Amino acid sequence: MRTQPLAPAYRRAVALGRRLTGSWTGSPRALDVLTALSCLALMALDLPGLAAADNSLNGPLAAAVLAAGAATLVLRRRLPWLSLAVALLFIGWLHELTLVQFALYSVGRYRGRTAGVLATIGYVLFALLLFAVPGWPLERPGAAGGAESLSSFLSLVVPIGVLASAVGIAAYRQDLVRELDARRAESAVLQAVQQERTAVARDVHDFVGRELTLLTVRSEVLSVRSRETAHAKDFEELADTARRAHLVLNEIIVQRGERAATPGVDGLPALAEESGRAGSPVRLAMDPDVHELSPLRQAAVYRVVQECLTNAAKHARGQTVDVRIAAEGPRLRIAVSNGLSASGTARTPVSAGSGTASMSERVRSLGGTLTTTRTASAYRVEATLPRH
Structure with missing residues (x-):
């Protein structure tokens, strides 16, 4: 009792x-x-x-x-x-x-x-x-038994040394393998972070460059329209400034392949549908104000949701993923949560690998924060970003 x-x-x-x-x-x-x-x-x-x-x-x-x-x-x-x-x-x-x-x-x-x-x-x-x-060991057989004694001696001494050394060498090799795996994992994380920084830079180039192009064209149009006025020279200088800014942007952000810019929040429904076809249904809730975010912030939202859905498909297949994107005052909150599979409760749904590192880098590059929380039945990723 x-x-x-x-x-x-x-x-x-x-x-x-x-x-x-x-x-x-x-x-x-x-x-x-x-x-x-x-x-x-x-x-x-x-x-x-x-x-x-x-x-x-x-x-x-x-x-x-x-x-x-x-x-x-x-x-x-x-x-x-x-x-x-x-x-x-x-x-x-x-x-x-x-x-x-x-x-x-x-x-x-x-x-x-x-x-x-x-x-x-x-x-x-x-x-x-x-x-x-002579005299070692203390008890030695006679001459007739010398060969047999040496054989018995070697059968004890050699296996002891070879086995102990072999186990040590095998452990040394295992240490090298573990160290190599750790360095590879660290290199993968650093590479993912660098790739995400490259992606952010390309997004800056695409979004800001487009606006600078529009500014240049608009300034040239206004310059032509006001050719006979006192403001013609000002519009010409504005157009030249916009062109120089675009050239500087191209020089600073080197072209990195033909990758298109990261989609914005308009691409989330298609992303959720794709996740559902992969076996992880998505409940997507998004405030209308989210569509008014700048292109860079929309790209960050898309990137966070994309990585969370990828990890959920890997580690919690079949579980429904709840995605909530809300504008709360000056901050934007992204919350993604999913249940844990019955067969994988001991596994972390979102690994601390390269994907999570790149997702965190994207959020931090815009002045935001990202946290993860694991409970007995669910895993939650929450990111906050400034709206402006």
């Missing part, structure tokens, strides 16, 4: 334990300390034998020596060769093979394949040299 009240407390305790474990094991230094302690715990199993085999070591002194050797693993990322040197000393002095496994793994993990192979070869050669020393 008391188990029900304890269940929530138990779940909270487990969650707290996981958070603490995650924060602890997520630190590289903490992982090094845990590795050193694990190695020391394994070597501590040999304490009685070490004290008995070597009269120079009693129990406490043997523990101190092993602790000092395991402590070198704390520096394994910067000085893996130090751990290997101490491990080889332990092999010759104490016949201890535990530390060398950790050391070879560390060399392969943090210095790569070449260093790992060289460390393994050096370890095997060092062990063979020790085996040739």
Whole structure:
């Protein structure tokens, strides 16, 4: 009867334990300390034998020596060769093979394949040299059993070194792959942001350039009509100014292909219809005042809605997407929300990838903000822009 009240407390305790474990094991230094302690715990199993085999070591002194050797693993990322040197000393002095496994793994993990192979070869050669020393190990068979003893020795020494080093090299390669993936993702985000900036610049060129062209034509017409008046020269100067401004605009914003300007809010119904055909129906609500926005702001609205619908189709297929565009005083608010699929509640509907980065860049370029909110049942993207 008391188990029900304890269940929530138990779940909270487990969650707290996981958070603490995650924060602890997520630190590289903490992982090094845990590795050193694990190695020391394994070597501590040999304490009685070490004290008995070597009269120079009693129990406490043997523990101190092993602790000092395991402590070198704390520096394994910067000085893996130090751990290997101490491990080889332990092999010759104490016949201890535990530390060398950790050391070879560390060399392969943090210095790569070449260093790992060289460390393994050096370890095997060092062990063979020790085996040739009279009296090592303490108990040696007679001459008749020498070949068999060497074979048994190598069957223990070589697999230990090769396996530890191979695991370390494999982990090193995985680290390289993860780093490469992270850099690729970062490069994709930066490229998306740059592309969006290029798109914004092209939109500025298209929209502003069109207005400057109209201004030039209108000024020339007025100049002709007022040729016999005192204002003719003023209209001619105005037309020249508009032409120079258009030329400067063309020089600053280099032509970037034949891509057409981003559609405005008039393109949203077609975008919603396309999303519905792709399996994500859209409920679109838009204030009439939105049509009075400048072309650049309309392009930003279209871009935000387009990216949200794309992400919803990828991560919440079949869920209805609510799109609300409202003019609230001096601000324009864009709200897009969709439910989470039953099979993908653990996935983020709008990823933190290049598409979201470019969408945010578009909003920020116009002085707006963009936020995302995830709940247990829905995902919401909200952007605000100044209307003027």
